[in-house]
Amino acid sequence: MAKSKFEYVKGFEMSDSCLPNTWLVLRLDGRGFHRFAMAHNFAKPNDILALNLMNKAASAVMQEFQDIFIAYGQSDEFSFIFKRSTNLFGRRASKLLSTVVSLFSASYVFYWSQFMKTPLLYPPAFDSRIVLYPSAKNLRDYLSWRQADCHINNLYNTCFWSLVESGLKNEEAQKRLNGTESSQKNEILFNEFGINYNNEPEQFKKGSVLLWENYHEKIQSNDGSSVGDSGNDPGKANTESAVGDSVMESTREGFTFRKRKRVVVSHVDIIGDSFWDNNNLLD
Amino acid sequence: MAKSKFEYVKGFEMSDSCLPNTWLVLRLDGRGFHRFAMAHNFAKPNDILALNLMNKAASAVMQEFQDIFIAYGQSDEFSFIFKRSTNLFGRRASKLLSTVVSLFSASYVFYWSQFMKTPLLYPPAFDSRIVLYPSAKNLRDYLSWRQADCHINNLYNTCFWSLVESGLKNEEAQKRLNGTESSQKNEILFNEFGINYNNEPEQFKKGSVLLWENYHEKIQSNDGSSVGDSGNDPGKANTESAVGDSVMESTREGFTFRKRKRVVVSHVDIIGDSFWDNNNLLD
Amino acid sequence: MAKSKFEYVKGFEMSDSCLPNTWLVLRLDGRGFHRFAMAHNFAKPNDILALNLMNKAASAVMQEFQDIFIAYGQSDEFSFIFKRSTNLFGRRASKLLSTVVSLFSASYVFYWSQFMKTPLLYPPAFDSRIVLYPSAKNLRDYLSWRQADCHINNLYNTCFWSLVESGLKNEEAQKRLNGTESSQKNEILFNEFGINYNNEPEQFKKGSVLLWENYHEKIQSNDGSSVGDSGNDPGKANTESAVGDSVMESTREGFTFRKRKRVVVSHVDIIGDSFWDNNNLLD
Amino acid sequence: MAKSKFEYVKGFEMSDSCLPNTWLVLRLDGRGFHRFAMAHNFAKPNDILALNLMNKAASAVMQEFQDIFIAYGQSDEFSFIFKRSTNLFGRRASKLLSTVVSLFSASYVFYWSQFMKTPLLYPPAFDSRIVLYPSAKNLRDYLSWRQADCHINNLYNTCFWSLVESGLKNEEAQKRLNGTESSQKNEILFNEFGINYNNEPEQFKKGSVLLWENYHEKIQSNDGSSVGDSGNDPGKANTESAVGDSVMESTREGFTFRKRKRVVVSHVDIIGDSFWDNNNLLD
Numbered sequence A, B, C, D: 001m002a003k004s005k006f007e008y009v010k011g012f013e014m015s016d017s018c019l020p021n022t023w024l025v026l027r028l029d030g031r032g033f034h035r036f037a038m039a040h041n042f043a044k045p046n047d048i049l050a051l052n053l054m055n056k057a058a059s060a061v062m063q064e065f066q067d068i069f070i071a072y073g074q075s076d077e078f079s080f081i082f083k084r085s086t087n088l089f090g091r092r093a094s095k096l097l098s099t100v101v102s103l104f105s106a107s108y109v110f111y112w113s114q115f116m117k118t119p120l121l122y123p124p125a126f127d128s129r130i131v132l133y134p135s136a137k138n139l140r141d142y143l144s145w146r147q148a149d150c151h152i153n154n155l156y157n158t159c160f161w162s163l164v165e166s167g168l169k170n171e172e173a174q175k176r177l178n179g180t181e182s183s184q185k186n187e188i189l190f191n192e193f194g195i196n197y198n199n200e201p202e203q204f205k206k207g208s209v210l211l212w213e214n215y216h217e218k219i220q221s222n223d224g225s226s227v228g229d230s231g232n233d234p235g236k237a238n239t240e241s242a243v244g245d246s247v248m249e250s251t252r253e254g255f256t257f258r259k260r261k262r263v264v265v266s267h268v269d270i271i272g273d274s275f276w277d278n279n280n281l282l283d
């Protein structure tokens, strides 16, 4: 039973490494989440707990793969952007694709009970794909595409479920909205339901942007007593922070500080220039 | 905020469909399971519960993707073989790769507590890859490669941990085994530890083979009383069965039967011809 | 001007090797040969000289790449089949693709004046592609597809140009043939032009099949006088032979023989079984 | 003999389109030109006629594919750069690769006798590959890499053949140069052979750069007499011009002018910034 006799089959594995110096975008999307959301009674159109669970799983992925400098999530999908220069797994597409979606999926189930109030009925699955973008403009357009998609769907869904709650059948609501422009949907919401769409939660309108934030953790007073991790406050609104690798230490006013980074979630516009002007992400 | 302006970025997604009429092998492998096994106190060298959990997750994958006609697992890895003619996801590599590894990973966490006695400390991740085999011989050689690998590692590990248990340090045990042939390892086991390797559990020596089995489920006596699913007995040794799609019904001796299929686990040799002669799998 | 500073760009070359153990089919096709044929006054519908020039160029390719065990040509196209086990250029697709089409193109121009009576007006170009076939049936179906295409086009073209010669305008001839079956085209040819399609030249109906043929070349009588290469007679009908590598020598009846192989052209049916039964090509 | 029965085999052709918005570099290189140069008695180390023939073939390629905005040649190789936005052949790699190398090869043979003094003994072949570059810097570094390679080889070869001419055997010359720096080679040339390397022909030191040049062709005086194409003077030194598509006409001082573009060859430095500053090529 010589091993060598069979080992030639490894030679059928084909190289699949990604073109260097391109932004590597990995998007995953829940498989059949229409059904999954129904089965688990997700709030309509947005289940804040389910969305936060998505963010938690995405944050776990970023912790593990710190070459991801931004991630963007909405609905049942998440996009992870690896820095152009990443050499993770030698840029092998299958390795990247599989490991990220695997960790995300395992994390989604692992953290389910921390976020959701109903038990998980069956294991979910996510598909994923890698897309390469050669220019900063292409990458920004990609993220704009996803955020515009979030906006369009959310406006539609907010209208749709308002109409349904008001008594229309699903088909009637659909027919009512068919062919309407954004402005008309805003008017329906305002005139018929007293909803000012602008005042809807930013998380629903904009989706979630995950970024790395540097901070200084006070780890020890010089008299030797240890202190808590002030930067990882689970109660902090809109922040699913998580602690990354410590980088180096400094001492100030009798305290020792460790330079750390953590993932921070926000719900900001990433289509306009100001986000990109304020964050030096596209070197 | 026109959607169309950004949508061109979807054009950067490249086609990645797999050559038709080839056996599509998808192998996944635990990432850093050396550490994962230690952290969760897996029995050495084989943790039967952990191995059965792997089988359970693999079974969940087969239930979902019934074009998989055989799966083979050992250690922290599983190989799924899709039939040559599968057109699942249009044979798109990323879709197949990601969905399978995602469902496996989610299932592994989902079923963890049903199998393991210690709590799951952190979400595991699996990598995966697709390899295409054009001929039946290549495919059999692939499976032989994995099963031979199981045998070689298990023989080595059984010796190694016996030596360590007997008092050797890890490095000493390693040095002792360095360069030994199979026969010598068998002798060490027999002479020094009274272990006849042939009598070791088949699951450890051979790994796990998952196949579909047809059966008839008695669903209803004609007088209307329903009966249990006799085919899905969780207590049945060496069988992680699961119910697939029912196909058609028949009536016999006053009972109604549904033709169903389920996944059955065995630990048989798949290197020799007899397995393949007895199972008509390679048409 | 350090070389090393720039050399990193070579790392952008991506691997493109072909799946092992598949038949590698390389088909090339003249670019814009409708115009090329008109510009050079090719006989219609078949220019025997132009077709023989194609065969000559294909033969030059086979001489150079002896892993090609069969080639098939018709109209402005040629298909080269490399044996399943070929490792030429490490099965790198670009290398194979480019070198073959380049040599073919250069040969087409190089041998032009040996075959054609009019001067070459401008350099032609051919596209090419590689397609992999995993099974013998797939490969045979590929060749059948090309030969059926030859038959269908030739029958149509023979009718079409007969009609045009008889006085119809191109559009009228086209309309006349529109929607006709093979049998009807045969009848038009027979009834209106006295042409029995079966008696048309095999080369036009079947295209050209290039194969290797072994033969013994008498190289020297033992008294030292050299003799001609009897196997490479340019006057031999339907045979564009060419001399491959000599393999080994033998001595018989006072003569020395060298075992050689040469490319032989025929115009046989390759759709039915008998060709394949008579030629042991698909091991 | 239904065509449809076999046509499924076309489904085995796999998509191979190139990532959008990347510079598409197609490099071809003579196969075995060491032997080819010897067989045809190329001057050593540089045969100006052979190099000009390469330029002529490259110019023919550019004429045909005007999305190529720059081409660079040296020794037996040529690189063609397609503009980032090209959609030629839908960016299909095989189509681009094969058509370009085919046209180049056919042109090389077609124009051989116009340039060379000895007859062509056998048809040459060129390999080719496509490499994608995502950034302007990467592209410039690519071209710098090729031009630096030209310089390094030419300096070496100039020394080598000077030494050989002076009486050294090939191996002795090689040993002499082994491990020498550029400066040392310059000194050998100057001190031993009175050659100032700087005064060597630019074409040998820098290779050939092919660019498009716009010009106005005087096509007709308004009195109706036609005039020659002043832009296409074959005697013009260092210019292998060729006429591209006319774009539009204008009338000035009683003459009609057509705006045309032609390929112009120069031997300039493309490593430094000034070339790129002076030519607006990398938008």
Ligand SMILES: Nc1nc2c(ncn2[C@H]2C[C@H](O)[C@@H](COP(=O)(O)OP(=O)(O)OP(=O)(O)O)O2)c(=O)[nH]1
Pocket (backbone or CB within 6 Å): A029, A030, A031, A032, A033, A034, A035, A037, A038, A042, A043, A044, A045, A046, A047, A048, A050, A051, A075, A076
């Ligand atoms: N009620 C509710 N549904 C949600 C929420 N987030 C996502 N979903 C559902 C709504 C959509 O039906 C679905 C996402 O749309 P997709 O286009 O991804 O479709 P789906 O996942 O069903 O199919 P797929 O497998 O991705 O093709 O997930 C939520 O917060 N609340």
Ligand SMILES: Nc1nc2c(ncn2[C@H]2C[C@H](O)[C@@H](COP(=O)(O)OP(=O)(O)OP(=O)(O)O)O2)c(=O)[nH]1
Pocket (backbone or CB within 6 Å): B029, B030, B031, B032, B033, B034, B035, B037, B038, B042, B043, B044, B045, B046, B047, B048, B050, B051, B075, B076
């Ligand atoms: N104790 C114990 N360890 C196991 C068992 N099954 C697998 N493992 C461990 C032993 C090996 O260190 C590891 C599998 O070897 P791998 O070559 O896949 O290495 P690992 O997963 O650490 O690294 P990788 O990320 O796959 O490169 O998993 C088990 O049943 N019991």
Ligand SMILES: Nc1nc2c(ncn2[C@H]2C[C@H](O)[C@@H](COP(=O)(O)OP(=O)(O)OP(=O)(O)O)O2)c(=O)[nH]1
Pocket (backbone or CB within 6 Å): C029, C030, C031, C032, C033, C034, C035, C037, C038, C042, C043, C044, C045, C046, C047, C048, C050, C051, C075, C076
């Ligand atoms: N008169 C004449 N024409 C021929 C002969 N062999 C090929 N041709 C012409 C007829 C067809 O118009 C053309 C081959 O058809 P294709 O489908 O390859 O079209 P063409 O090469 O024009 O375009 P392409 O660049 O391949 O898409 O070549 C011949 O022996 N005599």
Ligand SMILES: Nc1nc2c(ncn2[C@H]2C[C@H](O)[C@@H](COP(=O)(O)OP(=O)(O)OP(=O)(O)O)O2)c(=O)[nH]1
Pocket (backbone or CB within 6 Å): D029, D030, D031, D032, D033, D034, D035, D037, D038, D042, D043, D044, D045, D046, D047, D048, D050, D051, D075, D076
């Ligand atoms: N004498 C002479 N030789 C030249 C000239 N241009 C190119 N060559 C020869 C010198 C080199 O041996 C050869 C180019 O080097 P390559 O690395 O491309 O090698 P070669 O084509 O032999 O092999 P390959 O098939 O490309 O791997 O061509 C020339 O102008 N004069």
Ligand SMILES: O=P(O)(O)OP(=O)(O)OP(=O)(O)O
Pocket (backbone or CB within 6 Å): A029
């Ligand atoms: O919307 P996407 O990105 O999921 O793309 P799609 O059009 O749904 O199709 P698929 O998931 O099959 O790629």
Ligand SMILES: O=P(O)(O)OP(=O)(O)OP(=O)(O)O
Pocket (backbone or CB within 6 Å): B029
């Ligand atoms: O043993 P495998 O199949 O996991 O292959 P490997 O040699 O470990 O390498 P990788 O996982 O990096 O492909």
Ligand SMILES: O=P(O)(O)OP(=O)(O)OP(=O)(O)O
Pocket (backbone or CB within 6 Å): C029
């Ligand atoms: O007929 P083919 O094989 O040349 O294929 P096609 O349909 O003409 O298309 P293309 O040459 O663009 O692949």
Ligand SMILES: O=P(O)(O)OP(=O)(O)OP(=O)(O)O
Pocket (backbone or CB within 6 Å): D029
């Ligand atoms: O120098 P190149 O670019 O031809 O590359 P190589 O190292 O010679 O190798 P190959 O031609 O086999 O790619």
Ligand SMILES: [Mg+2]
Pocket (backbone or CB within 6 Å): A029
């Ligand atoms: Mg989708």
Ligand SMILES: [Mg+2]
Pocket (backbone or CB within 6 Å): A029, A030, A031, A032, A033, A034, A076
């Ligand atoms: Mg989904």
Ligand SMILES: [Mg+2]
Pocket (backbone or CB within 6 Å): A029, A030, A075, A076, A077
């Ligand atoms: Mg979705």
Ligand SMILES: [Mg+2]
Pocket (backbone or CB within 6 Å): B029
């Ligand atoms: Mg591995």
Ligand SMILES: [Mg+2]
Pocket (backbone or CB within 6 Å): B029, B030, B031, B032, B033, B034, B076
């Ligand atoms: Mg592992």
Ligand SMILES: [Mg+2]
Pocket (backbone or CB within 6 Å): B029, B030, B075, B076, B077
């Ligand atoms: Mg493993």
Ligand SMILES: [Mg+2]
Pocket (backbone or CB within 6 Å): C029
């Ligand atoms: Mg075509």
Ligand SMILES: [Mg+2]
Pocket (backbone or CB within 6 Å): C029, C030, C031, C032, C033, C034, C076
């Ligand atoms: Mg053609």
